[in-house]
Amino acid sequence: MPFVTDDPNMLDDWLVVGPASGLPRTTRLLGETLHLHTDADGTPHALLGNDALTVQSRYGFLWVCPGGRPARPLFAFPEYEEPGRRIVDCGGLGVAVSGLRVIENFLDMAHFPFVHPDYLGKVPHTEVAKYNVEVDAATDEIWATDCRFWQPRASAAHDTGSEVFYKYRVMQPFSAMLYKSSHRPDRLDAIGLFLQPVDDEHVIAHTLLAYFDDVSTDAELIAFQHTIFGQDKPILENHAFKRMPLEGRAETPTRGDTTSVTYRRWLRERGMRFGTARAAA
Amino acid sequence: MNPSAISQAWHPVAPSAEVRAGANIVAGFAQGQELALWRAADGSPQAWENRCPHRSVRFTLGQVTGGDRLACAYHGWQYEAGSGACVRIPAHPAMPAPRNVCAKTFATADAAGMLWVRLAAGGAEAPPELADAVPAGWHLARTLTLRVAASEVRAALAPHGFASTETPDAWQGTLGESTVAALLLDAQPQLSFLHLWTDAAPGSDAMARVHRAARQLRSDIEAAASH
Amino acid sequence: MTVKLYDYPLSGNCFKVRQMLLWLGVDHASVPVDFHPGREHKSARFLAQINPLGQLPVIDDEGFVLRDAQAILVYLASRYDDPRQRWYPADPKLRGQVAMWLAMADEITRTASAARLHDALGYTHLDIEACRRGARAAFRVLDDHLAEQHAATGLRWLVAAPEPTIADLACFPYVALAGEGGISLDEFPALRRWVWDFRHLPGFVGMSGIFPAGPA
Numbered sequence: 142m143p144f145v146t147d148d149p150n151m152l153d154d155w156l157v158v159g160p161a162s163g164l165p166r167t168t169r170l171l172g173e174t175l176h177l178h179t180d181a182d183g184t185p186h187a188l189l190g191n192d193a194l195t196v197q198s199r200y201g202f203l204w205v206c207p208g209g210r211p212a213r214p215l216f217a218f219p220e221y222e223e224p225g226r227r228i229v230d231c232g233g234l235g236v237a238v239s240g241l242r243v244i245e246n247f248l249d250m251a252h253f254p255f256v257h258p259d260y261l262g263k264v265p266h267t268e269v270a271k272y273n274v275e276v277d278a279a280t281d282e283i284w285a286t287d288c289r290f291w292q293p294r295a296s297a298a299h300d301t302g303s304e305v306f307y308k309y310r311v312m313q314p315f316s317a318m319l320y321k322s323s324h325r326p327d328r329l330d331a332i333g334l335f336l337q338p339v340d341d342e343h344v345i346a347h348t349l350l351a352y353f354d355d356v357s358t359d360a361e362l363i364a365f366q367h368t369i370f371g372q373d374k375p376i377l378e379n380h381a382f383k384r385m386p387l388e389g390r391a392e393t394p395t396r397g398d399t400t401s402v403t404y405r406r407w408l409r410e411r412g413m414r415f416g417t418a419r420a421a422a
Numbered sequence: 423m424n425p426s427a428i429s430q431a432w433h434p435v436a437p438s439a440e441v442r443a444g445a446n447i448v449a450g451f452a453q454g455q456e457l458a459l460w461r462a463a464d465g466s467p468q469a470w471e472n473r474c475p476h477r478s479v480r481f482t483l484g485q486v487t488g489g490d491r492l493a494c495a496y497h498g499w500q501y502e503a504g505s506g507a508c509v510r511i512p513a514h515p516a517m518p519a520p521r522n523v524c525a526k527t528f529a530t531a532d533a534a535g536m537l538w539v540r541l542a543a544g545g546a547e548a549p550p551e552l553a554d555a556v557p558a559g560w561h562l563a564r565t566l567t568l569r570v571a572a573s574e575v576r577a578a579l580a581p582h583g584f585a586s587t588e589t590p591d592a593w594q595g596t597l598g599e600s601t602v603a604a605l606l607l608d609a610q611p612q613l614s615f616l617h618l619w620t621d622a623a624p625g626s627d628a629m630a631r632v633h634r635a636a637r638q639l640r641s642d643i644e645a646a647a648s649h
Numbered sequence: 650m651t652v653k654l655y656d657y658p659l660s661g662n663c664f665k666v667r668q669m670l671l672w673l674g675v676d677h678a679s680v681p682v683d684f685h686p687g688r689e690h691k692s693a694r695f696l697a698q699i700n701p702l703g704q705l706p707v708i709d710d711e712g713f714v715l716r717d718a719q720a721i722l723v724y725l726a727s728r729y730d731d732p733r734q735r736w737y738p739a740d741p742k743l744r745g746q747v748a749m750w751l752a753m754a755d756e757i758t759r760t761a762s763a764a765r766l767h768d769a770l771g772y773t774h775l776d777i778e779a780c781r782r783g784a785r786a787a788f789r790v791l792d793d794h795l796a797e798q799h800a801a802t803g804l805r806w807l808v809a810a811p812e813p814t815i816a817d818l819a820c821f822p823y824v825a826l827a828g829e830g831g832i833s834l835d836e837f838p839a840l841r842r843w844v845w846d847f848r849h850l851p852g853f854v855g856m857s858g859i860f861p862a863g864p865a
Contacts, residue, residue: 160686232686235769237831242477251513255498255863264863267498267512345771360681360689367685368658371857374769376496378828379480381456381473393475393523397513436838446845451835485863495860564796567836613836625801633797 143189144207145172145340148415152208154313155215157335157347158187159233161198169339171207201230202335202347216282216312220331220351229359231348231366233337238377239416240315240336240344241385241408246373247317247334248309248400250290256372259293263302266291269397276407283311283407285400311404314413315344323353330354332366341416342383346370384418430545431590432531432538432552434605434617435459437562441467441537444489449482451609452539457528458482459537462503463489469539470506471526474499481525492525501525535562536605536617555592556603556619563602563618563632568640570647572608575616578643579604597639598631652677652725653709655699657684659769661762661822662718663706664856669722669818672736672852673729685770719751722815735812746808750816753787760784761823764830777831784832788824788840796839805846813850821847825859 144152151171158168158175164185165178176188177196187196187205195206200221220226236243246252251269253262272288288307308320308329315336323330330352337345348366386392387409394402408417433452436459441448443461449472450457456472458481472480474494483495491500491509500510506525511517529540531548534556538548568575576591584595584604591606600622607615618636622628652670656663656679670677682705683689691703700707700716707716708725715721726737738744760783766772767780791807799805807816825844827834834841848855848862855861 230686233771234685235771237768245477249497251497254512255495258863264498264512265515268515269513358681359687360683363683363685363687364656364658364681368857371659374829375483375858375860376479379483381471381478381480391475392477393520395476395511395513395520396517440838440842446842448838448845449835449841483860487863493863562800564800565838567792567838569836610835615838624803629801630797633793633800637793 143173143192144170146415148413149208149212150314150411150413151338151415153206153210153212155197155204155206155211156315157337158196158203158205159337159345159347160230161185161201161203168337168345170205171338172340175205177203200333200349201228202349216280216316218318218333218351223351225353226331226351227354229350229352229362231350231363233345233347234367234370234374235339235343235345236374236377237343237383238380239342239384240338241413241416242380242383243336243344243346243377244311244315244317244334245385245401245404246377247319248285248311248404249398250288250307251397252376253290253292256376257369260369260372261292262290263293266302271396272399274399274403276403280312283309283400283403285309285403309400311407314408314411314416324356325353328353338415382418384416386418387413429453429542430540432540432548434536434555434591434607434615435469435539436537437565437617438467438532438535438537439562444486447482447484447486447492449480450539451607451613451615452541453608454610455541456480457539458484458492459539460486460492460503462486466503467530467532467537468492468503468506469528469530469537470501471528473526474501475508475523475525499523535560535619551589554587555589555605557621560603560619560621561624561629563597563620563622563629564636566616566618566636566640567609568614568616568643569612570614570644571612572606572614574647575606575614575643578646579606582639582642598628598633598635600628600632602632650675650711652711653680654678655680655682655690655705655707655709657682657690657705658857660684660705661826661856662704662758664822664859665718665818666706666708666721666725667856668854669725669736669815671854673725675725675729719754719815719819722819723751726815735810736815736818738808738810738814743808743810743814747814747816750807751819753791754816754819756787757784757820757823760787761827761830761832764832765823765826766830768830781830781832784827784830785836788827788832788834788837791820791824791843792837792840795843799839805843807843813847817843817847822856822859829858 167176179185185196185198185203187194195209197204200218254264254267274285286308289304292305293302310318317334319332320329333349335347435450441459441461443465444463448459450459458470458472460468479496484493487493490503493500498512502509506527508519508523531538533552579593584593593604600620603619605617609615620632654677696703708721730736760780763775764780767775767777806813808814
């Protein structure tokens, strides 16, 4: 039996395997090596040995359904096609931890002043105000709204800043989106985080921007994303256990952790096993 | 050794001087247990499970703050020396910290220039023979690390002229013509520390010979283990 | 004066130059290079106009162009350090030691940095086990040196001088980032102490992946 898991949350869903460009290439998914290529007409193919896997190209990425029977369509991403938006692929970065912890970190604001000082937060502006979290019954996606956090101004020389408003969305156990204010007063920039599960304790994190920004160069936007992600990396890779515990009392959330509490409950209710740790005392 | 004797043991995790009051956090290891070693401003030694109870991020990425607290690098949660109790959660500055959130702490003792840790939750205080582990007035030559199990090091020390002493895993012998006290730490399944103390003076030729002989000892033991 | 720096935030070699400029009080302007995923440093234009080796960092100091992190440290310290010359000391023995450890910095790049490129940036063509073995061998040499020198003299930097030099700065980042390449520092207690000491130098700003020391 191929693949390192039989968890239907993984086998019956669409898993990202990297950009739709840069083919042919090989990549790793659920403990296996896949060979990716396209026909002359652009039809993508994903092979595990001699077996063709179910694959589609969407949003500039290839997505594979390992078990061949997708339980649902790939999530909607209307911002990707929206006129005026700039789409920037910030590349895939390998992280040695369960993807569930990477998503949880992406949804978290309380770490901004400590892990991203002078960029996304600054001591003593550490308070996390109450926000709203719901699971959309129609899509089974998690939405966190009314999130706001104090962010320093671009000039870090002065202790000035303001509240920035965020929305978060979890589409799959390994895919999430963040929305924040853009250069346009009425539109939000979108940042997609799509994790390629290499195995229970390793992912490749693909970040895609759908921004209203005609000023910055690609290199500048990518440099900023990598600066932020690079700051999270040592935290992510230094969890004392790499898999996320969904049961037991080894880890204790607090009031500001509403999104992650919802995310862990949502994973439990789906019977998530891949990337999780057995209950600790 | 039977299991309860092992867990009751006092492990020499670091030279005392390496862990500075109110300053650094040092990663420690004992029988596969990861530790965060630090001291409050008053010098009291702390050995905590290297894991913040919030999201399990290692305490060794954090820092000592306010003289008597350890702050986690992830969300800045602060834990006080002694009890290990969480005393501040920056995301909710006005809220009293939850009573049940606590770092896991281990018993510690400074003796003979070393910081010792007991992994067993309840147990005897540090035995007096720890203080005899290193003769008074001796100098730390270095902590040698070997990529082998502690059992391999124990088996190799007698053939290399070391004799065991009253203190468990404290040996005496000669390296480069100087007398040496070697304290063995079972750090991880394939990693041992040997803290080497000597009467050779710092900066002397004798100490330089101790250093050379220590590296030779390491290479002999590692080569033997790999066969 | 403002030094132009072809820069990338996740490059430890670029960090060396950014940190040196800060310590020397020299302004710089970063020119972001799309190292990943764009591989801009390997583009025909970059090779032709900026660095034929296709590497970062490169500086342009009002028309004086220099590549190679270690070479840039030598130049910046020689030109901009104050008369004490603590970063690149003039004493022949110390200068010889600095050169020796700058060569070690190249070995660290060849091994530990390469391991990190493999694990983090997907450079799967590299022999990852050889990189990790090589890094552990280099780190053991460093750990032995730091442990022995500290016991003998109380000095805690690579070169036998009371203050850090460009030798420490050159060797530091890829040691501090070793975990990202699957190389543990558990077995190197003296090296871990040196990393802590370096991170706590006044004015140390770190980079993404290496935390600066926060307020006490």
